[in-house]
Amino acid sequence: MTPPVALTIAGSDSSGGAGVQADLKTFAALGVYGTSAVTALTAQNTQGVRAIHPVPADFVLAQVEAVLDDLPVAAVKTGMLATVEIVRAVANLAAGGRLPELVVDPVMVSSSGDRLLEPQAERLYLAALLPHAAVFTPNLREAEVLLNTVIRTLGDQREAARALGALGPATVVVKGGHAVADVAGEAVDVVWDGDRVHELRGHRIDTRNNHGTGCTFASATAAALATGSDAHQAVGHAKDFVTGAITGGAAWRLGRGHGPLDHFADRRTRSAGVLRLNGPTSGQRRPVGGDPNVDPTQLLPP
Numbered sequence: 287m288t289p290p291v292a293l294t295i296a297g298s299d300s301s302g303g304a305g306v307q308a309d310l311k312t313f314a315a316l317g318v319y320g321t322s323a324v325t326a327l328t329a330q331n332t333q334g335v336r337a338i339h340p341v342p343a344d345f346v347l348a349q350v351e352a353v354l355d356d357l358p359v360a361a362v363k364t365g366m367l368a369t370v371e372i373v374r375a376v377a378n379l380a381a382g383g384r385l386p387e388l389v390v391d392p393v394m395v396s397s398s399g400d401r402l403l404e405p406q407a408e409r410l411y412l413a414a415l416l417p418h419a420a421v422f423t424p425n426l427r428e429a430e431v432l433l434n435t436v437i438r439t440l441g442d443q444r445e446a447a448r449a450l451g452a453l454g455p456a457t458v459v460v461k462g463g464h465a466v467a468d469v470a471g472e473a474v475d476v477v478w479d480g481d482r483v484h485e486l487r488g489h490r491i492d493t494r495n496n497h498g499t500g501c502t503f504a505s506a507t508a509a510a511l512a513t514g515s516d517a518h519q520a521v522g523h524a525k526d527f528v529t530g531a532i533t534g535g536a537a538w539r540l541g542r543g544h545g546p547l548d549h550f551a552d553r554r555t556r557s558a559g560v561l562r563l564n565g566p567t568s569g570q571r572r573p574v575g576g577d578p579n580v581d582p583t584q585l586l587p588p
């Protein structure tokens with residue numbers, strides 16, 4: 287069956303754990319065909335961001351339009367938008383109704399503490415992009431910056447979700463990966479659904495491998511919207527998906543800093559079961575360089 291299509295408008299992470307790479311893995315894991323418009327190249331690894339090379343806004347636009355003009359995009363996720371010009375270009379597309387089921391993840395600072403958005407773009411985010419979001423997914427720090435406030439307790443987190451909701455998005459999730467003081471042991475995300483506030487609760491996994499949690503949550507939300515879930519169901523699915531991916535990645539040893547998640551944790555558990563069922567393979571590995579008994583020139587057409 288032809289899968290639904292989602293589009294990510296985000297930055298490339300050379301280490302593969304966040305940004306476009308995390309988004310495309312998430313889409314694939316959730317059975318959605320992923321397309322992408324790259325906003326910036328980043329030279330980064332699990333320890334930090336070394337350099338950023340933004341893409342000119344008109345070329346970001348060219349990528350988005352090439353995708354939208356040809357493929358039936360059912361949901362869009364934005365991540366790192368890097369510059370004022372790119373935020374403005376994406377906001378104009380959204381205002382023109384070109385970005386369906388829009389999930390806006392206001393990527394400002396990486397988990398290693400590096401800035402990923404020009405500070406001058408923050409006001410524009412609030413004024414121009416936020417009102418078009420079906421789901422807006424700031425983390426605690428981003429919510430603090432956007433509201434010019436301090437979030438210390440779950441009550442503050444709930445208040446922040448409500449305050450951001452008043453600025454126009456249909457649904458807000460203030461993510462609690464970087465926990466507030468009074469919810470130790472849990473990772474609690476606060477959802478404002480246009481009317482009421484509720485919580486997505488999950489146990490806190492004790493791991494340093496949290497590179498790309500935010501991108502994964504937002505793209506899983508977009509994938510669920512693309513498959514027809516409503517926003518309430520979509521953020522619940524996304525929370526389950528990210529918890530599974532963090533749990534799977536917690537056992538990995540990749541890089542010296544904040545390692546990545548396992549976006550295919552679920553599938554790996556199932557295929558490990560299949561491998562166990564089939565037993566060890568009896569076939570021998572073919573030697574590198576091909577079969578020494580075959581003369582490759584004999585395979586060429588005369």
Ligand SMILES: Nc1ncnc2c1ncn2[C@@H]1O[C@H](COP(=O)(O)OP(=O)(O)OP(=O)(O)O)[C@@H](O)[C@H]1O
Pocket residue numbers: 304395396397424425426461462463464473474475488489490491492493496497498499500501503525528529532
């Ligand atoms: N250690 C953890 N255990 C369980 N869930 C977590 C953990 N860390 C983050 N999460 C979950 O991951 C999702 C992303 O939240 P988080 O606050 O980490 O986003 P973020 O800060 O935007 O991510 P990033 O660090 O990639 O920018 C949320 O659903 C959050 O609850």
Ligand SMILES: Cc1ncc(CO)c(N)n1
Pocket residue numbers: 296297298299304305306328365366393395396397402497498499500501
């Ligand atoms: C490209 C990119 N987007 C988002 C994040 C946030 O984790 C990151 N580190 N890198």
